[in-house]
Amino acid sequence: MKVLFLGDIVGRAGRDAVTDQLPGLVERHGIDFVAINGENAAGGFGITEDIFQLIIDAGADCVTTGNHVWDQKEALVFAERQDRFLRPVNFPPSTPGRGAGMFIAKNGAQVLVINVMGQLFMPDLDDPFAAVERQLESCRLGRDCDAILVDMHAEATSEKQVMGDILDGLVTMVVGTHTHVPTADHRILPGGTGYISDIGMCGDYDSIIGMDKEEPRHRAVNKIRSGRLTPAQGSGTLSGVIVESDEATGLARTIASLRIGPHLQSSEPDIAQ
Ligand SMILES: [Fe+2]
Ligand SMILES: [Fe+2]
Numbered sequence: 001m002k003v004l005f006l007g008d009i010v011g012r013a014g015r016d017a018v019t020d021q022l023p024g025l026v027e028r029h030g031i032d033f034v035a036i037n038g039e040n041a042a043g044g045f046g047i048t049e050d051i052f053q054l055i056i057d058a059g060a061d062c063v064t065t066g067n068h069v070w071d072q073k074e075a076l077v078f079a080e081r082q083d084r085f086l087r088p089v090n091f092p093p094s095t096p097g098r099g100a101g102m103f104i105a106k107n108g109a110q111v112l113v114i115n116v117m118g119q120l121f122m123p124d125l126d127d128p129f130a131a132v133e134r135q136l137e138s139c140r141l142g143r144d145c146d147a148i149l150v151d152m153h154a155e156a157t158s159e160k161q162v163m164g165d166i167l168d169g170l171v172t173m174v175v176g177t178h179t180h181v182p183t184a185d186h187r188i189l190p191g192g193t194g195y196i197s198d199i200g201m202c203g204d205y206d207s208i209i210g211m212d213k214e215e216p217r218h219r220a221v222n223k224i225r226s227g228r229l230t231p232a233q234g235s236g237t238l239s240g241v242i243v244e245s246d247e248a249t250g251l252a253r254t255i256a257s258l259r260i261g262p263h264l265q266s267s268e269p270d271i272a273q
Contacts, residue, residue, distance in 0.1 A: 118154025
């Protein structure tokens with residue numbers, strides 16, 4: 001089966017890129033399951049229920065998040081009723097919503113998605129490795145489900161690589177999100193797990209990680225905040241990976257990076273065996 005995972009949607013540019021391009025992309029590549037990180041979809045900060053629904057209506061089967069999950073307070077409420085909405089699994093047990101979910105793909109396959117957040121240079125959540133292992137105890141790949149996707153929302157590439165190494169052979173794919181900058185290290189790990197340190201963002205790349213450049217430049221140069229960060233408003237570029245998995249084992253056969261839009265060099269998809 002084929003899984004598409006797209007990186008953090010940032011503001012209107014990212015939303016428009018997803019709604020304009022996702023349906024055609026799913027059709028052209030015969031995608032069976034789509035997951036998208038939506039943590040910056042509402043004005044760069046968080047996600048509303050209407051925007052969540054827009055992303056689902058465009059073709060996403062599951063929306064993951066990260067440290068910005070609660071920036072729009074309504075997420076604390078709709079996280080409870082929207083099964084396709086995930087927040088990091090290693091929040092304390094009392095936190096609203098869920099960090100993992102089992103979904104049925106277009107081809108009928110059972111897909112477990114786990115959203116987890118790293119600890120290095122990030123808000124202080126519970127141990128991400130133990131949290132993912134707990135989820136896997138009740139769901140073994142190839143026996144209890146056909147694919148397992150892990151969104152490792154983290155700053156440090158080292159911590160993401162450790163997650164990939166620990167889960168190698170146990171899950172279909174581990175994708176990094178959060179930095180909004182795609183990395184070129186997509187590969188199949190020795191045990192058969194598709195891996196990339198960061199799948200980048202869906203948004204305007206003529207920006208500083210999706211935001212209009214002026215305020216980040218001012219903050220960096222002068223060490224003073226002079227206003228709010230607002231998403232850059234130019235054309236959006238989609239960024240993510242397509243992983244093709246083996247029907248019998250659930251492990252990855254190929255991983256391809258996908259970048260469609262005006263700013264990044266490659267287009268669709270660049271296959272790495
Ligand atoms: Fe983000
Ligand atoms: Fe983030």
